[in-house]
């Protein structure tokens with residue numbers, strides 16, 4: 764969550780957005796980083812979920828059925844962020860969740876900057892929860 768904008772260098776904040784895929788599939792609660800500078804508003808999908816999202820889109824194929832997909836059932840990070848968003852009143856719980864999210868994101872950034880593919884894969888697996 765401490766990531767700086769690649770365009771203007773301002774702080775970026777992680778928010779959840781609904782993303783449309785091929786105008787038919789609504790993917791709910793995708794974590795994206797948005798620049799806090801009003802003149803920039805640069806937006807990008809959080810690195811750590813990019814693979815999960817790519818996989819999901821590949822599985823949907825080029826001509827998907829009209830549907831809604833809850834990304835928080837696919838991605839642990841998204842799930843944690845949804846939990847956080849639902850804890851507006853309880854500051855302590857929210858802080859604990861935010862700490863966990865920050866820790867995982869920091870570790871992923873570190874693995875990424877070291878170019879450690881194995882570690883990145885491991886962290887992604889930790890972040891990915893398969894719901895059966």
Ligand SMILES: [Zn+2]
Pocket residue numbers: 768769770771772773798799800803804805
């Ligand atoms: Zn910016």
